[in-house]
Amino acid sequence: xxxxxxxGAGEAKVEGEASEDSHEHTHVHEDGTVHSHAHEQGQExxxxxxxxxxxxxxxxHRHADGSEHSHAxxxxxxHAHEQGxxxxxxxxxxxxxxxxxxGPARAHAPGLSQSRMVQxxxxxLGKNNAYAAANRQWFDERGILAxxxxxxxxxxxxxxxxxxxxxxxxxxxxxxVEGDQQTSNDAERIRAxxxxxxxxxxxxxxxxxxxxxxxxxxxxxxxxxxxxxxxxVGNLVCPAAFDLGEQHKVAILSVTEGEDKPLKYPDMFRAxxxxxxxxxxxxxxWNSTPIWRKPTPxxxxxx
Amino acid sequence: MHxxxxxxxxxxxxxxxxxxxxxxxVKLVVLEIGRLSSVEPEALRFCxxxxxxxxxxxxxxxxxxxxxxxxxxxxxxxxxxxxxAFGACPRCGSYQLQPTGGTEMRVREIEIE
Numbered sequence: 497x498x499x500x501x502x503x504g505a506g507e508a509k510v511e512g513e514a515s516e517d518s519h520e521h522t523h524v525h526e527d528g529t530v531h532s533h534a535h536e537q538g539q540e541x542x543x544x545x546x547x548x549x550x551x552x553x554x555x556x557h558r559h560a561d562g563s564e565h566s567h568a569x570x571x572x573x574x575h576a577h578e579q580g581x582x583x584x585x586x587x588x589x590x591x592x593x594x595x596x597x598x599g600p601a602r603a604h605a606p607g608l609s610q611s612r613m614v615q616x617x618x619x620x621l622g623k624n625n626a627y628a629a630a631n632r633q634w635f636d637e638r639g640i641l642a643x644x645x646x647x648x649x650x651x652x653x654x655x656x657x658x659x660x661x662x663x664x665x666x667x668x669x670x671x672x673v674e675g676d677q678q679t680s681n682d683a684e685r686i687r688a689x690x691x692x693x694x695x696x697x698x699x700x701x702x703x704x705x706x707x708x709x710x711x712x713x714x715x716x717x718x719x720x721x722x723x724x725x726x727x728x729v730g731n732l733v734c735p736a737a738f739d740l741g742e743q744h745k746v747a748i749l750s751v752t753e754g755e756d757k758p759l760k761y762p763d764m765f766r767a768x769x770x771x772x773x774x775x776x777x778x779x780x781x782w783n784s785t786p787i788w789r790k791p792t793p794x795x796x797x798x799x
Numbered sequence: 800m801h802x803x804x805x806x807x808x809x810x811x812x813x814x815x816x817x818x819x820x821x822x823x824x825v826k827l828v829v830l831e832i833g834r835l836s837s838v839e840p841e842a843l844r845f846c847x848x849x850x851x852x853x854x855x856x857x858x859x860x861x862x863x864x865x866x867x868x869x870x871x872x873x874x875x876x877x878x879x880x881x882x883x884a885f886g887a888c889p890r891c892g893s894y895q896l897q898p899t900g901g902t903e904m905r906v907r908e909i910e911i912e
Contacts, residue, residue: 611826611912616816620808620830620904702801734801737837762884763837766898 509697510711511680624738627706631741634713635724642724644742646764648757649730651750652774654682657725661689669722673712675704675729682727692716703734706741732761744768750775805838805904806846810854812906817855822911825856829908833901835868835884859909868901 619625635642645653654674661670672693674682683695694712696704709726718724726742728735736745747768749757752775758765765771809830817825828847832840840863847861868881872888873895879888881901887894 611910613827613908613910614816614820615908616812616906617908618812618906620805620812620906623808623811701804703804705804733837734804737801737805759885766884767837 508699508701508708510708510715511683511695621737621739624706627710628739628741631706631710631713632743635741635743638718639721640718640724641722642726642740642742644726644728644735644740644745645748646728646732646735646745646768647730647748647750648732648753651730651748651753653727653730653748654685656748656772656774657727658685658689660725661686661691664723665689665691669719671716671718671722671724673704673709673716673724673726675708675727677701677729698729702729702731703738704728704740705738709740732757732764736763736767744770746770746772748772748774751779802838802842803846803850805843806850809843809847809906810850810856813856813859813909814854816909817911820911822855825859825909825911827860827862827910828856828906829862829864831864831866831903831905831907833866833868833903835881835898835901836904838904840865856909864907866901866903868898870896870898870900872896 631642634640645657647653657672661672664670670691672683672686672691674680674686674693674695675698676682676695677698677700679697680695683693686693694716696708696712698704698708704726712726716724726740728740745768747765747770749771751773809828813825813828816822830843832838832843844861844863851857851859868883868886869878870881870886870888871877872879872891872893874891874893875888878899879890879896881896881898884898885894886896888896
């Protein structure tokens with residue numbers, strides 16, 4: 497499944513295999529800290545422990561004039577708050593079971609709940625971006641040009657790929673990732689040209705993500721200085737937000753979709769560095785007569 | 800429906816933080832969504848309620864902070880307000896605008912207890 501979004505949980509498949517080889521663990525350590533990490537079955541893995549420094553916590557003091565202040569301090573050992581006193585003070589080095597610092601607020605003030613704000617300040621797509629950055633570094637180290645082809649369904653992404661591959665396969669090694677909700681029809685069309693292709697079925701998912709492409713790299717093992725082409729799920733909305741680690745997003749727009757597509761779907765056209773205008777042979781028909789009145793031979797591509 | 804993916808991403812960050820902080824419950828989640836980002840706040844709100852069901856953030860209030868769009872206008876040579884991705888400069892009417900702010904999608908903070 498897609499670990500970024502969880503979309504299509506259990507339904508995302510790489511060429512017919514459920515991609516269930518990775519999973520997450522949660523550990524609770526003796527000192528009470530908890531962390532989780534993901535790893536792949538049967539492989540070595542490293543994980544980071546995000547433990548808070550031991551013995552660091554903050555106190556809130558209430559003074560006789562009613563003012564309060566809090567401060568953080570570090571010490572080894574435990575301490576107890578004495579009952580029934582007017583001014584908070586603490587003693588170090590005395591073992592005790594009362595620990596007002598163990599709640600989320602790490603402090604105790606009479607009459608206040610242990611509720612507090614925690615800053616996160618992280619990008620919602622941070623996980624995907626990390627996978628994408630790893631893919632990008634992998635491509636860079638090997639001199640591989642990776643392109644992410646995006647468009648609405650039926651604009652001709654696969655046809656453009658097939659023609660491009662036929663023209664370039666004698667000059668450069670090429671491998672292809674195909675993204676669709678279901679079927680491996682597109683991968684089969686690509687394989688018919690003689691190059692390696694891997695189909696990713698996203699199930700209920702609407703886009704490829706950095707994690708899926710990372711798995712595809714492990715499977716396809718593209719050659720150094722080769723061309724790596726990713727055909728995203730046909731969708732002019734969602735793939736715009738998900739970096740896969742490619743050098744460029746290439747948007748394909750066929751003239752029959754209407755010239756206002758970039759205005760209707762601005763995110764995708766803003767995310768793309770290159771725009772290919774496809775099915776231009778239909779342009780005269782499109783401009784003058786409704787397309788269904790004047791059938792023209794389809795299949796020729798000028799891109 | 801990539802808002803569902805984004806809502807799952809939000810929940811993941813919230814759960815990781817809540818677990819690290821030994822929280823029992825998440826009461827409030829504050830997001831910053833830029834006006835030029837590729838997310839629809841109302842759709843995200845709908846998906847958030849769906850994904851937090853049964854989690855530590857069940858029942859949490861979702862607060863979405865609207866971050867205004869800012870773009871660099873080339874003819875004006877300065878930053879101007881931008882309301883949409885391919886919008887015109889409010890000063891000179893040019894479309895030569897490069898978005899510089901309001902593209903973020905972030906989890907700012909959460910309230911836990």
